[in-house]
């Protein structure tokens with residue numbers, strides 16, 4: 001990744017362990033505003049763990065992660081939440097709330113300590129709901145939403161947060177084809193406008209289409225990191241996933257076929 005100018009997210013010589021297992025041992029990366037990094041790898045390889053380490057949600061065994069040049073550990077929680085947003089893999093709902101109330105949660109890092117949401121906050125949350133096709137459901141109880149609708153609401157809450165860096169853990173899960181493309185196109189547009197995007201994806205074809213950089217974790221503590229073109233090669237992926245793949249370019253788009 002580029003090394004000049006100001007980096008949104010940087011990791012130096014990062015080593016991350018979970019239980020007895022090493023997820024990665026010497027990961028260095030530099031994500032500039034406008035760039036999209038995709039994490040791929042087999043089940044259990046450590047993508048969520050690495051995403052959480054990059055988000056500052058878990059300790060690392062060695063190395064440092066910096067956001068806008070400042071170590072994650074040095075960010076006060078509220079300021080951190082204004083600058084980096086995380087969409088977790090799943091969000092269990094224990095209590096009833098409306099769709100609009102849940103979208104407005106994304107605004108909380110921007111509110112004063114005792115302040116209520118302003119008209120601007122409601123407008124931003126409403127725009128996020130429009131973006132995810134949920135604006136007609138603002139008063140619905142979230143416990144009545146389908147899996148895909150709940151996922152779109154989680155993304156709407158994150159959009160309402162308006163951070164500079166988005167970290168997305170399987171943002172496409174439960175989504176139909178239309179919303180898979182809509183979500184990836186929207187985050188790409190945010191990147192074009194200067195945001196940084198890190199996302200865990202399982203679909204290699206979509207990774208090829210929407211990644212600038214890729215980190216592949218193979219599940220044994222080894223990883224391959226580079227541009228999308230460097231990492232998304234049939235031999236590399238076949239070895240990591242333990243299944244032979246062929247890479248084709250169809251009408252200008254990379255497509256992987258399973259053998």
Ligand SMILES: Nc1ncnc2c1ncn2[C@@H]1O[C@H](COP(=O)(O)OP(=O)(O)OP(=O)(O)O)[C@@H](O)[C@H]1O
Pocket residue numbers: 018019020041042043044045046047048049050
């Ligand atoms: N607290 C824990 N103690 C030990 N091992 C754990 C713990 N939490 C998770 N793991 C293991 O760490 C590994 C990495 O988990 P992680 O969720 O990061 O993988 P992943 O690549 O995101 O997987 P998936 O594609 O299935 O979502 C898994 O093998 C998981 O079982």
